[in-house]
Amino acid sequence: MLRNNEILLLLLFCNIWLSCNANFKLQHIVDHVNRANVPWEAGINQLGTSDYKNIVGTWGFQQNGKEIDIIGHKVHNSDADDGSNDMPENFDARNKWFECVSIGHIWNQGNCAADWAISVTSAINDRICIKSKKNITAFYSPQKMLSCCDDCGDGCNGGYSGAAWQYWMKRGLVTGGDYGSNEGCQPWLIPPCNHTIMDERSPSYMCGKYKSETPKCTLNCYNPKYSKPFLKDISKGVRIDWNCPGMIRNELKKHGPATAIMRVYEDFLTYKSGIYQHVTGKLLGQITVKVIGWGVNRGVQYWLAANSWGTSWGDKGFFKIRRGYNDCLFEDYFISGRPVL
Numbered sequence: 287m288l289r290n291n292e293i294l295l296l297l298l299f300c301n302i303w304l305s306c307n308a309n310f311k312l313q314h315i316v317d318h319v320n321r322a323n324v325p326w327e328a329g330i331n332q333l334g335t336s337d338y339k340n341i342v343g344t345w346g347f348q349q350n351g352k353e354i355d356i357i358g359h360k361v362h363n364s365d366a367d368d369g370s371n372d373m374p375e376n377f378d379a380r381n382k383w384f385e386c387v388s389i390g391h392i393w394n395q396g397n398c399a400a401d402w403a404i405s406v407t408s409a410i411n412d413r414i415c416i417k418s419k420k421n422i423t424a425f426y427s428p429q430k431m432l433s434c435c436d437d438c439g440d441g442c443n444g445g446y447s448g449a450a451w452q453y454w455m456k457r458g459l460v461t462g463g464d465y466g467s468n469e470g471c472q473p474w475l476i477p478p479c480n481h482t483i484m485d486e487r488s489p490s491y492m493c494g495k496y497k498s499e500t501p502k503c504t505l506n507c508y509n510p511k512y513s514k515p516f517l518k519d520i521s522k523g524v525r526i527d528w529n530c531p532g533m534i535r536n537e538l539k540k541h542g543p544a545t546a547i548m549r550v551y552e553d554f555l556t557y558k559s560g561i562y563q564h565v566t567g568k569l570l571g572q573i574t575v576k577v578i579g580w581g582v583n584r585g586v587q588y589w590l591a592a593n594s595w596g597t598s599w600g601d602k603g604f605f606k607i608r609r610g611y612n613d614c615l616f617e618d619y620f621i622s623g624r625p626v627l
Contacts, residue, residue: 343399392603427462441500
């Protein structure tokens with residue numbers, strides 16, 4: 287019969303063994319990528335290959351036809367002009383609308399698979415600022431969508447980003463800043479985590495170790511420092527568009543960021559810089575990201591996007607992915623919408 291201290295030592299040994307095994311696999315992936323002559327660099331982000339369930343949370347958009355979540359009006363050639371003749375080679379929404387600080391803001395979803403809610407809310411936030419001619423610069427919180435959208439999925443366990451856009455049109459969003467910011471009506475309630483630091487003394491800040499529970503739906507401004515009434519704080523949309531790759535650049539250039547769905551493979555966890563393309567590792571699931579631009583570097587075309595894993599992952603939270611090859615099915619579905627002001 288094992289004693290309590292012996293059980294604790296056994297558990298500690300198991301945790302150390304699992305951590306070392308995960309890091310060994312990640313290092314193998316990093317070495318493989320960095321020898322593969324691809325336009326991106328890999329590195330250890332201390333995000334184990336077994337931790338993905340807490341950060342990879344987009345449902346639907348499968349190719350097998352069993353789970354499709356296409357919400358909105360499909361944009362055809364007659365609806366939008368690509369403008370290829372005068373389309374710039376490089377475009378970054380952060381430069382065009384620099385007064386809209388939300389475009390360059392990176393959210394940290396913590397140990398909650400909320401990418402589907404955060405990326406959609408972030409793109410909506412940018413579009414509200416842009417349409418208001420930079421007069422509305424407040425941050426909008428994904429908290430209401432995460433906790434209150436029953437049709438979107440299961441909160442921190444994942445959801446449909448198409449349904450998230452639809453929720454905004456029907457029910458609206460309210461303002462709110464990062465965790466602990468005391469900004470807006472409903473600040474984000476999930477503690478952040480750091481993808482490059484593993485600290486046993488601060489388990490709530492360890493990525494992938496402890497699953498966060500979805501906060502309960504609250505239809506009021508729980509920030510005591512915010513005086514605007516909840517109902518007057520709500521912002522809604524009037525139209526949601528599903529854009530094809532040929533139309534999305536014009537949409538981005540005219541109206542601001544949109545969202546895209548992408549498959550996530552193990553090597554994406556190790557992304558540091560450059561133009562990503564899948565090299566090695568198994569499929570982990572899908573995430574929703576915010577697309578803010580495009581460009582060309584050394585002859586390689588790319589999309590520029592923002593993730594929601596905090597600024598310690600990737601290129602300060604941003605990444606580039608190869609354009610024109612539909613890597614990770616990135617170009618299958620771009621979704622955007624128009625706000626009501």
